[in-house]
């Protein structure tokens with residue numbers, strides 16, 4: 677196993693694109709979300725650069741500050757339900773990333789806790805983990821935090837639950853938000869710049885270790 681894990685008591689993994697392939701089309705999630713937001717009369721032009729979750733949170737803020745709190749709650753509920761339905765469909769046939777079982781089993785042998793930190797819906801994530809029989813100790817989905825990655829709350833929730841110091845934890849993910857969440861919490865970070873991704877997603881958020889495939893960590 678890679679030396680970065682030698683003193684780790686816990687390793688937190690992003691799910692989609694890191695441990696599993698689900699084929700979630702994030703641009704379609706975003707388009708569907710922006711369409712819903714527009715129904716509430718919120719200008720979606722300033723939201724174009726955000727992902728689906730980011731756009732929902734921003735639109736909720738806009739509605740709240742306009743004194744439309746009730747509608748903001750309604751939007752959030754409807755947007756999350758729509759995203760869940762779409763994610764459920766995309767995650768119907770997940771595939772494990774090469775090397776995932778070997779790596780997780782090696783970490784288990786070392787008595788490291790394994791956590792899954794994901795911006796996905798909890799039910800969708802549980803489904804995926806169960807279908808692929810991924811071994812893990814804790815799941816921190818978007819339903820388990822108030823602020824999603826890149827906010828460090830996904831990480832701090834796990835560390836507090838386990839009473840593990842951040843410097844004994846490694847955070848692994850395929851997107852800069854994973855690295856940023858781990859770094860902000862004080863953990864060691866591993867970025868996986870996937871072979872099918874042309875531009876380095878970590879160019880502005882360099883991780884402690886950059887690899888191109890999960891199995892390089894074995």
Ligand SMILES: [Mg+2]
Pocket residue numbers: 690691692693694849850851
């Ligand atoms: Mg990912």
